[in-house]
Amino acid sequence: MGDKMSGENGSESTLDDEWVRDLESALSDGCEFSHVRDIAKNRPFPDEKARAKAWTVLLGVVNRADPFAEWDQLYDLPEQAKVRAECQEIVKRMGNPESERVPLTSDLESVLTLYCKTRKTNYVSGNGWSDILQLLLVLDLPRTQLFHVFNAFTTKYIPQGCTQDGKPFDLFRLLLLYHDPGLCSFLDTRKITPDMYAKQWFNCLLSTVADLNVTLRIWDVYLQRADPFLMFFMALVMLLNARDSILAMSAESSEKIAEAISGFPKQLEADDIEDFCQLAGIYSTRTPQSFRRDYHGPLFGSNLADEFENVTVHSLLCLPVSVQELLRSNQVIDSDDVHYFVVDGRPMSQYSNGHLPGAFNIDCSLLVNSPAEFHLAVQSLGAFKEKTHPDDHICFMGSGRDQEDQYIHMVIASFLQKRHQHVSLARGGYQALHDLLRESLSTRLKSHNTKGCIQCVRKEDPSSSSTKTSPTHASPQPSMMDRMKAAVKDKSALVKDRVFEYITNPTAEETPHVRGSDRHGRRYRNEPSVFSIGDDSDNSDGSDLDGVGEQVLQQRDKVKLSQYFEQADITAHFEGHQVESGKQYMQPCHLALTRTHLHVLHECPNEKGMAFVHLRRPLANVHKMTSKKRLPELLTVKYGYELTPGQYKVTGVDKFLVPKAGDCAKAIKAAIFALREPLTAAGGQD
Template sequence: MPEQNELREDCHTLVDELANEEDEKLSVSSDLESILTFYCKSRALNYAKDNGWLNVLQPMLAMKYSKADLYNCFYAFITKYIPRECHKNGKPFHLFRLLLQYHDPELCSFLDTKKITPDTYAQNWFSSLFAASCDLKVILSMWDVYLQHTDPFLVFFLALVIIVNAKDQILSMDKSATKQEIIDKMTTFPSALAADDVEDFCALAQYYSTRTPQSFRRDYQGPLFGTSLKDRSGRPQADLVANVSQMLCLPVSVSELLQANQEEPGDQVRYFVVDCRPAEQYNAGHLSTAFHLDANLMLHNPQEFSTAAQALLSAQRQAIAAGSVAGGDHLCFLGSGREEEDQYVHMVVAHFLQRNSQFVSLARGGYTALHEQPRDLILTDHVPRNCLVCNPQAAMSDGSDYNEDQFNPLAAEMDSIKDKFGKLSSVVISKGGMVKDKMINYIKNEQSGTDHISLSLRILRTHVSSEDRVGKRYRNTASVFSIGDEDEDDPGSIASSDDEKRDTVNIDTWLHKPDVRCAYHCQEVRETGFVYPSHLLVTNSHLYILREMASRPGMAWIQGRRALGSIVKITSKKKHPELITFKYGSASGDSQLKITNVDRFIIPKAAEATKCIKEQIMRVLDALES
């Protein structure tokens, strides 16, 4: 092996720390090297100092096993109880953060603020099952409990108990210690355990386990501890957990949600379900025990939303006190399962997390997944004609699709704008192949009743030639462009974007391209609520979206290539000024905006970024006009 010398040296170092006789040390060191060499070759793995294998082997040496038995014990222990990817930015640590946030959002928020991630302080805990941090007596007692319970996820809750019990100590270091000093201190917490503490320590871990949704076990058993490459549904396990780092909160399956509230009250998790869909959707079918909180209120009427949120918490307390089947300490938010709408449900969830609400989760799949259950048994007031799952066209037929009316503040003012700038909106159509564009620019900063700030740019133009790469051809129509709340490419730009979307590029190289006008580090917010570290690059004619690759630092996917001329609106919410939404589209024959796509980003330098993009759009339009 390439790492053979490093492995041999580490084996000698470990044996030198043991109390063996001199004549035994060489034999033990040789056995350790032989075991790990065979393990690496048989599993096609590479040895590294921080993988924790020698730490796992050290307590086993005290049992005086033969070489064959020692290997078998080591192999069984590693494969059954040590999670995969116990390295920097590994999936076990993202999952652990979600568990910490579920039980102690205040402490999780503090560590997030300090940019202290679990892999910085808990890597040795997980990779060695605390053998690297505790003395031998503690480890042997702890592992006895482990073998009795045979629960591979117990390490998550043991780590949770350690962190939560040290909360006051961690918070007290807020201003007196640096980030690294806090990490160094947290790393040493397990060393304070004594053998007499193990029984209570493990009992507390079991308590936290029973107070946690069990869906994550089914989701992550295979990817973290199993051997199959696919889950029961046939999905690759790598895909199943690929987005754990972007999850807003702990997900809960609908089946667990329903089963938990059908059982008799006890120590198990019981949920207070909060249905965040619009009222018309809720009235077309809902869970009988769900509390309705329209997520749209958060944007349209913050004061009313605040009142409703307080009523929610009051109703939860009353339901618990009354022993109602709807009562539960654990808040589970339910969306529609439709990506376009559930982004606002995620904002509601974030609202409660920011207020350090414990036990916050999100129903995976939303109402769509709920609808797949036996409807006659679980749904109340189900109206198939108005139900968006039974009748997807209901949103269009009854006008309940809020995207156009509720989230396009300029739509209602379109006619008045036409009147005010009528003299600029005339369309000049040139016959006989003569092409001439006539445009007007209307820049407006306004605060609408929906409590968001919109920067709008309206352009009416007659025709764009086939050689024009930033616009769409219109015949006998006026096209409306504005900088507003959703995103879209024109057909030409979409086609070229799709070809390049999955290209891999070097981030630094692209940031220093000569045609890049400005670039901003940001987080792309998908409709599912997932957040991806990204970069926005503005060139002379396009807006590029580069999504960072977690597996390859410094590299990124080309996630999107948007023509600047296709941006019709850019908006930022008053309550969330860093959340910027780009809407792309074109104008239909009646001069109404047709929105086809949306990009959303959290941009720390939002004002600077939108200003740069707006100015470049203006340059593009000026060039077209000339």
């Protein structure tokens, strides 16, 4: 961007210089943050002198006390040698005269040492601090101001945890999934995580991957906007703008694709910065504000770092939206904020006794129980939304009880697989909405019936639902941090982690070889093959069966899954959910296959990595296995024995929702045939 504009007569005008003079005058008079921003209007500063003064104002560090005055001057960090070496390298790269190198190195080492001691943190190479310091040297600040600017900048604008698999990158993936699920799915399939290409974008705000002049201009705008999340949206813009070129690299290795993406900032030019940052701001307004409200403190605050360690961001299925934001969106129609088309995924019996006004109801359990009906409901939803709220973003609302909401997680996964943009989930569901509106339920909820509303019934008789609700949601959640932790820390995180794998379509699991006990059950007796995989038209759930042939463990053993799968007779294992008869929820489970048995393990609700051995099914008793055409992940396994040739007695039925259903079915089929061969041979010798 030039500092001059051409007039109609071809002569040069100095209109751009007017704001520069106003800025210099204001900075000389000791202006405040708002004054600088009003004058500059998100334009880059004209030179290093103005930039140095403006940055100290924008970071709020003008006239700060000397932090080195009370320092003991001890350079005794565990990583002190590493700190000194990196400071020497910075000065060497800057190309200062030999006479200036020693004092400059000393200043840099003092800044980093005091910073580590003040923040009570260790110095880690590659965390971006030295890169930020190197760029700040361009401003030629005194040591005291250099420390304050560095301290304020890293605290306010560098996300905590910018490491491999760090939480900022999990959040960025959710942001990409929200705006472009197709591109996100491509990167997930290639196992390209954001930390592989964006680590240097985030931990030093592009200072090492973009041209120096470009970076300085970006920081000018960054500090004026004072939005620590701007880097998330700048990264998003870079990926979306290069979407076609990324997808065109499908034949390349994951490492080469990640390397190419990491170099995108090098393509930025100084004249692009204003438009680039403006576009990032537009995407910011098109994103749920809960994104920044929920994670600002943990990501950028210095006092909540320990809290963020407990937040399981990786297992979030999609961006969460607070019920407060849904209500605001519902009330303020003309605002520029995101507006939501709420899809209430609870059963009709719950929806009809209270729901958010305007919410569209789809019973998400239909996805499993009646796929054809569910498909029609989704078509109706799409047609209604397109006609009445075409620009609104879809937000699913569940009950707020983990076990019931597993169906909603499946539906969200289905929407994301079909590349639906702008899909989110209301955090805490109807339960959180009910708690928030407890003083005005009759006026703020539609069709609220205190006698039929499950939340009202629970409050009148807490014991009636104690077995249906996890302890995490049993009491009101008084603060934002409590709500955030409750939404992602409890066992729902385990379920969402399973569905996350369902979306990303990972490669087939390894098949560790394991144990060989518990060889019970009937043997095959030269009977014809009754094993088949096809459309499951039989809706029998096995509730009226006598259960002969299953080995349900009366005293269930608690086992560690990783150790259990390493046993010598376990030939394969699969993760999924068991759809239990007569229940409105699915049980997270693992299927483990031995030479003779199918073991079903149920996850312990509050102990990650632990499970109960629920039952063992003899493979010799498997009569038939089918899957639905509309939902191939749902496997139905029937057990029984032959009464007369061609007639079978079905003694039990299991239904499992397995993301890798094809691999699971093949493994079971192979085990059954392997078991039959020696039995058939033995039968021929009798």
